[in-house]
Amino acid sequence: MPERNDSTVTEFILCWLTDQPELKLPLFPLFLGIYLLTVLGNLGMIILIVLSSHLHTPMYFFLSSLSFIDLCYSTAITPKMMVNFVAKKNVISYQECMTQLYFFLAFVISECHMLAAMAYDRYVAICNPLLYNVTMSYQVCSWMIGWVYGVGVIGASIHTFCMLRVVFCKANTINHYFCDLFPLMELACSSTFINEVFLLYLSAFNILVPTLAILGSYIFIIVSILRIKSTEGRFKAFSTCSSHFSAVAVFFGSLAFVYLQPFSLRSKDKGKVSSVFYTTVVPMLNPMIYSLRNRDVKLALSKLFHKMKFHV
Template identity: 80%
Template sequence: MFEGNHSRVAEFILKGLTDQPELQLPLFLLFLGIYLLTVLGNLGMIILIMLSSHLHTPMYFFLSSLSFIDLCYSTVITPKMLVNFVTVRNVITYPECMIQLYFFLIFVISECYMLSAMAYDRYVAICNPLMYNVTMSYQVCSWMIGGVYGIGVIEATIHTVCMLRVLFCKANVVNHFFCDIIPLLQLSCSSTFVNEVVILCLSTFNFCVPTLTILSSYSFIIARIICMKSTESRFKAFSTCSSHFSAVTVFFGSLAVVYFQPSSVSSKEQGKVFSLFYTTVVPMLNPLIYSLRNKDVKLALNKLLRKKAIQM
């Protein structure tokens, strides 16, 4: 319960992407299509990896976990956004808002560390291939994935607990299409100093540690690729790593713009646009990026389709 004369806000109104009615239906259809592709791509990737025995390797173990994360945090955000496109008042209750914030943070933080784990896996595979099976054993991979989700849960809990102590009085219009930390804090009628310190510390940690891990891994990988004598091996390694690095760049780049830009009216609108990249676009693109240039995935898909055709 809130103390004093402060009345508790029971619901928030999500301002959404645009106030223009003529854009609501086109945007609804656009993001519905993106969400369906996201579900199909990520769920398909998970099922394909589960059913194809030759994809039961650390690389695809991490990839299936990445697909699960993308599927989950896209589902946390997009369905509510789609509903808001076709309703008059984009209302979300206070408990629903906190739940959405909590699960969004779990999965978006987990993705940061999952991408760094995947970069380390590629580093071991290319730079130290003889020790790959020992270094990236099933037990090690399980511990790494457990650590990824553990960090996500712990940090999301910290952020959410800090948000629950914030007072919301009269202002309840969130200038965003989902309940994110910064837009919510802008509505607070109490001190947000603790929240801001927590955001600064954890955001810096979540950005610097994974990016340094990724950049270090790919620096060693590039040096190793340059030293390869076989043109075919060099091309295969570069093709795999370039697709990984492109996905990482889009994800971390959009996150950096949203959480490290100065606060202003124009930056708020830009923030919503860049938020679309890591909440809707990246989860849709990741299965395509990791599969279209991957011969193993294409081979597994062809075998599975032929097997189903024979059974029919």
């Protein structure tokens, strides 16, 4: 990461979600509970997949990677946000702010493409089951995972490098609960035109391309499901797809609302509320939506508890 610029601002002050301070204490246990569930759910899912040999398949390989991404970018945001519930002034240094920005962007961009990779995996499994083992080989899955993290690192590096070139000279109060691109650009004393251009084009690529890939996969999946003669089989498949699609809609919808608007038209308060969904709620829900309703995961949990009980 390049050296910091000549900004006179050495630290920033993070704002709260709303302008009602009386809600701080009541909401602290709520967000603490959400974060604990996020850590337990995602970390537990990773451990379960590693320990259960029959879950060593491409689908669960992607699920473990998704859990790792959710755990990381939630940890980059939520603990610092909770400090603001109990502290009079939530201060973050310039270096910490840029670090938080980098890791948040790296993992949130990776999640966009990971969801697309998972949708493609389900498309192959449902539409071309006979070729699944060949199409989704270990080498192919490794390349896909490499692409997911590679795009995240490159995108985060570009955004962070552009932000490091911005000069912050007077105002240091960020109208957000974490260091995000738009709130930081609002404090800039220098031109942010390059930042806005990269933000628009990279956001379009990292949101629209995975969204189109997911929609395309689901179109083919739905067509294949409609060909199933069994009513029970159709209902089960549609139920699984609707849960997945609901989580994708919340994640990409909130991202699009924040990052695909022109800089001059965006709503600051609505942007903060939308950010809550993809920074805190979605990472908590993903283990439940993608895994805990899965029969294989329930079986793996049952076997793991049985082994633990046997050893005890």
